[in-house]
Amino acid sequence: MTLYRATVIDTPANPFTSDAGTALRVEQDGGVLVHDGRIAERGTFVSLQAAHPDEDVVDLSGGMLLPGFVDTHVHFPQTRVIGGLGMPLLEWLDKCALPEEARFAEPEYAAAVAREFLGQLVRGGTTSALVFGAHFESAMDELFTAAGNVGLNLTAGLVVSDRILREELLYTPAQAQAASQRLIDRWHGQGRMRYAVTPRFSLSAGDDMLKVCGQLLADNPGVWFTSHINENRAEIATVAELFGTTDYLESYARHGLVTDRSVFAHNVHPSDAELTAMAAAGSWTAHCPTSNASLGSGLFPLGRHVEHGVGVSLGSDVGGGTGLFLLKEGLQAYFMQQLLGTDGRPGGTGYELTPTHLLYLATAAGAAALGLFDRVGDLSVGKDFDAVWLRPDEGTSLAVNLANSADAADALARVFALATANDVAGVWLAGRQLS
């Protein structure tokens, strides 16, 4: 067993549904006892050391120890195309993302990028992720193999499409079903890995393809589902034309794809009827704020999600998003709500996000979206020790601001404003420290 000494901060309660003032749990001089990768006990360091005087102590004093971050929407084959600025979604897909994704037909290329992707993700403190995969079965084998080596808590799947995209990214529905099923059989439930059925979006997956996706979900209880929805106005108009309905969610719902195992990325422009249906089904939205800003997709209606009871987690959406560091997404989520107006201005619809909300969004919300809150998302007894130690170098702006913070919530606000991946001093995946 190992006893960690640190300022431990997490959000065991949901600040969107409970009192945000009490949802933050803080142990200033805390102790976390880890046995076999799991948290065996927690409390003050003094009390834990008294109870376990012979255990090894790892001193993480200074900075703060947080739960590992949970990224609920990120594209592995877009690792090398971050920063394609100046284009809306459909043009960006054509010019930036899809030409790169075509390269993943080559397994060696996919293997090299998988290692880069996972290395960068974990170095930024992300320990669990719902990953949008590649369009090629062999590339997915490379991703799962690499994730198994790293120990990432990974949910991912083959991206399937049967129209509109460039030819080499398309499958027939029958091919998609067979390839997805082979990947499920090989990888779902291996170690910390699970499978997600992943049509790219209704624009590129017609009724026959979405029907096959519904069949895969029905045939394989426990697999997850993810796709895109309501991101960009031109995309939404095309989907409405293709399906003959203005209800984007309905294109998925009619094939049994709107469930409590479904995570939809973006949802920037939902109708009330769609939010009502998502809440009834228990589906989640992965909010991707740097992507929404960079592609000019729009300002996310967080308040309407909360009012309707739709769960919201965070996604970096690399490469539309501008990096793999989830705290940056938290800050950008805050900016978006501020831009919508939270100061009582008439017409202001922004949600007032506190640092507690931001930490919840970056950690426990993602765990709940993935149905993994019994395993990860906070640092409670019984959970995997997935943790991030943030400790800035002396003299940096973050160090100076932390030293001048009034309390833990104030310190968290400074972290969201200033932290970068360079401030991550340690990451643990189920108790194993990233070397």
Ligand SMILES: O=c1[nH]c(=O)c2nc[nH]c2[nH]1
């Ligand atoms: O932000 C996005 N990134 C993508 O790669 C994508 N594909 C469909 N819709 C998408 N949106």
Ligand SMILES: [Zn+2]
């Ligand atoms: Zn995406």
